Amino acid sequence: MTEVAERTIPVQERPAGRPLLRPGNTNCGGCGMSIALQMFGRELAGQPVQLVIPACCGAVAAGSYPFTAFGVPVVLSTFASPAAVATGLARVAALNEEPIRVVCWAGDGGTYDIGMGTLSAAAERNEDVLYICYDNEIYGNTGGQRSSATPLGAATTSTPVGKPEVKKDILAVMAAHRIPYAASVSLAHPEDAGRKFRQALAARGFRFLHILSPCPTGWKSEPAHGIQLIRLAVQSGLYPVLEIRDGRQVTINVEPDFSDLALAEYLAMQGRFRKSGVTAMVLRDAIRQHWEHLRRQA
């Protein structure tokens, strides 16, 4: 497993700005979304930003009015609307020549399912919006139902014996829109993640970041194991870490070792795969095929 070498300013030397996620937020222990928000907040480094958050765990993370755990202005949008609300914000910022970066922060349900039409349309119009999907592979905020991001075999409250369908390839869907920048982000690879956050913030037009986000409640995993789980998902090739420019130029950022051991460990550390009996053996071919496809593009 080798990370692409990159020269970056060490974290402690970057201007901190104000925190994006402040103390007092209501997120669960071990929430991958919290980690992602902290990493993203660090890369913001004080830039003016406006967030749009649809119905998802991110919407309740703010806490209840009149308090807000977000250190920046936020609009909580309806479930299906974040990319369109962000369009309105971004257009008005442009009309007023303001340097504000408009960012959607949405879960997988709002992105892969109910908000897909809105997301696709905003990408097609190439709105100046950064759309970040934290993907915990489940409708976490409603208590853990399947979404089209839920992987094969994962038990949820609406697929109690395991989901029979495979996960939607969101990055391919977004790349098909030929947007300037799309990337998957590994929370276990902070330098690569930081570079992508910065790149996505600096770029213009529609940008999409996908973050695999551990959810101890939904994954039936230990809160302390989140980053280790992501590392195993990347190592085994289950979660490819890559970036796609203009929908065509694919760059693989982290080379997996396709270890069955890592994959087996990933599955074993979570309770959600137990009932369906999905094993490393079952997933191996699909992973291999997906990587052959990726390598042809890269």
Added chain:
Amino acid sequence: MRNELISANHAAAMAAILAARANRSGRGFCAGVYPITPSTECMELLCSRQIEKGQVVRVEGEHSAMAVCIGSVAAGARSFTATSSNGLAYMAENVVTAALLRLPMVMMVANRTLGPPWNIWADHGDSLLLRDSGWLQFYCADNQEVLDTILFAYRLGEDPRVMLPVMVCQDGFVLSHTMAQTLVPEQELVDRFLPPLEVPHRLNEQPHALGSVVLPQQTEVLRRQHHEAMNTALAIYPQLQREFAAVFGRPIADPLVGYRYEDAELLILSMGTLASTVERAVDRLRERGVKAGGLRVRLFRPFPARQLRELLGRPARVAVLDRDISPGFGGVLWGECRSCVSGDVLMQNYMLGLGGGDVRPEHVEQLVDDLLGRETAGEPMVMEVGA
């Protein structure tokens, strides 16, 4: 002031463009639009014009059209959209959101029957579906009124004491596609009437969550404030009417518009263009010696209940004409008016012109004959008037 021969759809678009340009010294204008018959040509005109410090976003559906408007007003810009029928129904979730977030904007609704089965003609069932959405609702009777009401609606909804979105409704095809001479004001006059929009709770750079979770007691406070803001809109209406007249040199109609009603013993209540038909029928009834009068509810939300109650105290008989139906109940307007009736008024409900049924003065005379023959009010009636 130019006198132009335009449809009400174009009158609405021209008013929106004038209001948009009037905010060029503020934070500008941004609107989301999506086509649907019969409101389509309003958005077409909007898309064909360059708007100084303004943009129109051609989105993928009405739900997003309203979401773009929400985003743009949340960023402090003026906003507008237009829709009809199922488009409005599809948009409903965000229509409610705009009101609950107290984001002032204007939406033109070219009223059209909800489907299926598909029917493109006028009735008020689409906008009345959103009766309780927290938007102000106007129902217009002619093209000039559509243009004037949109300008007025911006001023009313954007008033810091109100801060609410406004729906300006007009009957699909009957008005939307009918050309009529319409006075279009100069930009300079509109600039005088519409000051730059200030949204006090707009997103700036300060941490601030618009629409975050609230607890029951906070929700109660917000709902009360919303209700009070609606009533404030009614209270400041006369003051804004005077300002409108001072700037544009012509009056803008009251929330309730009467026709030969002062001495009427029989009053016919309606909304939208039905009221014009009622006026012709009143003239014919008066020739026959029936002391009839017309009363048009122009402002449906906030409902001018007090004024209506005063007017409904006098005539012995009242017909309420609904171009809508709440199945299993009766007409929606009738339901509202019935709550204002006191004493021994005989109020009968007639639902007619549903799905664009062509209501003519003789239909109104027929129902008045029915009303005159009654000792007591009966169940709400659906009148089939046909094409």
